[in-house]
Amino acid sequence: MSRSNKLFIANPFWILFGIYFFANAYSLMVALTGAPLGVDSQQYVFELEDVFLTSLALFFSFCFVLFIYYFSYQSARVKSVFSLGNRVGLFVLIIQLAYFIYSYMYGVNIAGVEDSVEGMVLLRILFSIIQPEIIYLIAAPGLRSRWWFVINSAVYIVSSLMRGWMGGLFLIAIIFLIKKYPFEISWKRFFYVCGVIFVGVLIFPILVSVKWSIRSGEGFDNALIYLREVGYFNYMFESFGYLINRFQMFGHVALLSENSNFLFESYSADKFIPYWMDGLPQWIWLKFSGVEIFQLNRYMVSEFFGSDNLAYSTNPGIAGWFFVLKEKSLVFLIYLLAITVIPAIFILKFAGEKYFLYLMCFSFVYLFHGWIGAYFNMMIYLVLFVGFRKIFLQSFIK
Incomplete structure (x- = not known):
């Protein structure tokens, strides 16, 4: 591509930064007008004091990610690049298909819906440990075969949509930009790209x-009826x-x-688990x-x-934790540095720039949102995956 024809390099980290910054800046403008914020x-209307404090906390969060x-x-140099062959592509496909079939047959793992199946305990435990979606997201940027990437991505998209989770399309776009970087x-x-967006x-x-x-669970027919009643373009605006x-x-x-x-009193009274206990190893313990x-x-x-649905979860943001912890926030900040900087340096050194971008992007998607457990699990799996690949499977995975 000639230099004169190139507009810019699509860095997924900066794209995410722009999206999140715009969304939160827009919400700030809405809050400042005194209008209800979703x-x-x-819907809530917040006092100016809370709007101001929230703005400071979010600004600090953006600066922290930067x-x-x-x-x-700047702290590490790439020693090796992480790439994966056909055997890994096949393995990822098998566990994805097994997870999709299990979820479809038993009606479990639907986003926002509590699982009601009590049987198949071994499978539930197995998939809780293996985490097929995390395995796909980690492996996808490093797959050398374009076809294995396409096939596994297609399965991931179908599985996500069939389980009511539209965010899979967003993550696929991030993974694609990471894989193709620069x-x-x-x-x-x-x-x-403008045509695809349109x-x-x-x-x-x-x-x-x-x-x-x-x-x-009402069926797609009822959804289409509602869509016709509201009006397609009106619903587009609402969407x-x-x-x-x-x-x-x-908000x-x-x-x-x-x-x-x-919330500080609730945290002190152990009404919910502390941030440092949010992660798969800690959950097992x-x-x-009990x-x-x-x-x-x-x-x-x-x-x-006012919901008792245990599958319904919201995003407090890492900024929100500072209001929960108050004077204990300094320890929280040290913890955040430990689970971000150390893994990032390790990944950049032993897996290369693409996987460094991967970790940074998911710092936004998971950690910035306040889904500490989701970020921690992904980070642990990535570090173990890279370490295990480099130390034990160098001769096996070609």
């Missing part, structure tokens, strides 16, 4: 309808309001700021200790949204 299914990115990138955008590609805008109401029809709300945590953090004293795994994400849903 927080999941609820610090991790630049500090880690992805140069020319004028031709720019117009092509088509996505047109079909977005249908995708949202499919999502809610699966989660509610994009919902989409922007998914990328903002301004969630403001809610935590408003109830800071109550808690299970054996402690109920109840995160801040779900505690917010229970206390503020």
